[in-house]
Amino acid sequence: MQTSLDRTSTRSGxxxxxxxxxxxxxAELAEQLRQHIQGLTGQHPARLEVVLLEERPYLAxxxxxxxxxxxxxxxxxxxxxxxxEDLATQLEVWWPRWQRxxxxxxxxxxxxxxxxxxxxxxxxxxEELFLLRQERTQLREQLHFKDRILAMxxxxxxSPLTATALxxxxxxQGRNGSLDKELERQLFDHARQQLxxxxxxxxxxxxxxxxxxSELQIRAVETRLPELCQPVIEELWPRIQGKQLHFQSDIPxxxxxxxxxPDKIRQxxxxxxxxxxxxTPAGGSIRLDxxxxxxxxxxxxxxxxxxxxxxxxxxxxxxxxxRLSRDQQQEGYGIGLSLCRQIVRAHYGQIWVESTxxxxxxxxxxxxVYRV
Numbered sequence: 001m002q003t004s005l006d007r008t009s010t011r012s013g014x015x016x017x018x019x020x021x022x023x024x025x026x027a028e029l030a031e032q033l034r035q036h037i038q039g040l041t042g043q044h045p046a047r048l049e050v051v052l053l054e055e056r057p058y059l060a061x062x063x064x065x066x067x068x069x070x071x072x073x074x075x076x077x078x079x080x081x082x083x084x085e086d087l088a089t090q091l092e093v094w095w096p097r098w099q100r101x102x103x104x105x106x107x108x109x110x111x112x113x114x115x116x117x118x119x120x121x122x123x124x125x126x127e128e129l130f131l132l133r134q135e136r137t138q139l140r141e142q143l144h145f146k147d148r149i150l151a152m153x154x155x156x157x158x159s160p161l162t163a164t165a166l167x168x169x170x171x172x173q174g175r176n177g178s179l180d181k182e183l184e185r186q187l188f189d190h191a192r193q194q195l196x197x198x199x200x201x202x203x204x205x206x207x208x209x210x211x212x213x214s215e216l217q218i219r220a221v222e223t224r225l226p227e228l229c230q231p232v233i234e235e236l237w238p239r240i241q242g243k244q245l246h247f248q249s250d251i252p253x254x255x256x257x258x259x260x261x262p263d264k265i266r267q268x269x270x271x272x273x274x275x276x277x278x279x280t281p282a283g284g285s286i287r288l289d290x291x292x293x294x295x296x297x298x299x300x301x302x303x304x305x306x307x308x309x310x311x312x313x314x315x316x317x318x319x320x321x322x323r324l325s326r327d328q329q330q331e332g333y334g335i336g337l338s339l340c341r342q343i344v345r346a347h348y349g350q351i352w353v354e355s356t357x358x359x360x361x362x363x364x365x366x367x368x369v370y371r372v
Contacts, residue, residue, distance in 0.1 A: 014046040014102050015075035018087075019060070021053055021068050029069060029087070036088045040095045058130030073098055076105035160194040167191040193238070218261045218346050222370045225290050225298065226251045228262055232269050233288070239277050240286070249288040257370040258298050264343045265367065271336040272302040272363050279306035280360075297349070297366045308357040317353070340365070 018033060020026045030050050037046050053060050053068065063072050063081055070083040071091065080098075082090045167187045174184065229251055240247050258265075269288075276286045284305040293299040309317060318341040344351040344365045355361035 013075070014073065014098050016046065016048045017059070017063075017072040017074050018048060018050045019053060019063075019065060019068050019070040019072065020050065023052065026050055026052075026069075032088055033071070033091065036091055040092065061130055076101050157198060160197045164191050164194040164198075167194070189238075218264065220259050220261050220347070222257045223260050223262045223265070224257055225255055225300070225367075226253055228266055229269055229288065229290070232266060232273060236270070236273055236277060243277065243280070243282045243284075245277065245280055245283070246285040247287075248285070251288065251290045252292075255290060255292055255298060258367045259370040260347055260367055261343075265347070268340045268343050268365065269300065269302075271340050275336065275363075276302055276304035276306070276361075280304045281306070284360075292369075293366065296369055298369060299364055299366050301362055301364045303360065303362040305360040308359055309353060309355040309361055310357060311355075314353050314355060318351070 016033075016037070018026070018030055020029070030048065034048055037048060040046075051059055053065075059065075063070075063079060065072075065081065065083070067083045069085075069087060070081055071087045072082075073080045073094070080094070082094065084090070167190050171179070171184065171187050171191075179187075229249070233247075233249065273286070273288065280286055285303075286305075287301070287303040289301045289303070291299050291301075318337050341351050344367075347367055349366040349368065351363070351365035353361055353363050
């Protein structure tokens with residue numbers, strides 16, 4: 001977006017940049033400044049350009065802007081920033097000095113065989129520097145993420161590996177028939193549970209690493225939620241019984257089909273139910289409800305009677321590697337809910353939590369209805 005007062009602008013002219021965050025109000029302000037500049041220009045050409053910060057954020061860093069609207073005298077150098085609602089008044093005060101600077105720059109331009117870089121060149125370098133810094137920050141975050149994951153992986157896999165090894169060794173020692181059938185069954189079940197736990201940890205890590213490198217690959221097909229949810233419930237049922245939890249579900253059979261990637265949504269349902277089981281104390285309650293919220297959306301809700309989540313943390317828990325103080329003794333990496341949000345958003349849905357400390361939490365997410 002650009003307004004030009006003199007399209008034959010030269011290096012000896014005064015170049016102004018008007019910074020704003022809003023397209024709606026910039027036209028009137030730019031016209032007001034244009035009229036002031038036309039009356040003040042005198043013998044030195046001037047040019048006014050409008051810059052939207054959302055389109056060129058690196059310029060805010062280059063000029064150290066702290067507020068908008070702001071008017072920057074970009075040429076001749078050195079740059080100068082005016083900010084506030086009274087830009088026209090400030091412009092009148094500073095214009096005579098800027099004219100003298102322009103006249104001096106004009107005389108020096110004819111004498112100096114190696115003039116300093118133009119503002120355009122400086123801005124281009126600033127943009128490149130901004131992008132390099134942004135890339136460096138992203139790389140640092142990825143390295144930090146990798147280091148934390150590796151540290152937690154070494155720590156958290158040790159426990160299920162040890163438990164599995166003990167179960168297998170005991171079974172091996174009892175091959176001569178010294179173990180009764182019930183103990184043998186319990187050891188097999190325990191080993192399988194520990195292997196599933198390790199598989200879940202590794203799956204979360206791989207999915208998270210894949211999602212940071214590129215967008216999730218969604219293969220959406222017509223899917224029936226009752227048929228999708230039931231196997232997840234059956235898989236987690238031993239853990240529900242082991243903690244003597246009261247489980248209820250309401251998944252109507254006449255729900256419309258949804259247009260989703262069944263493997264990805266199964267992972268979301270599993271993660272939310274897994275968290276509910278993990279944090280609900282023995283004897284507590286868990287619910288899984290699915291409702292046809294609107295003609296275009298179906299809503300899935302997983303509720304528990306766990307400790308609840310502080311209001312200040314209810315948005316942060318969907319960020320990568322966020323673990324609340326209550327989670328420090330729990331297995332996992334704090335990336336399950338982050339993956340859930342990425343998957344749901346990839347389906348153009350929403351995910352959120354409602355929670356009260358001491359009373360429990362309800363996680364909700366929406367999915368698109370399948371259209372024939």
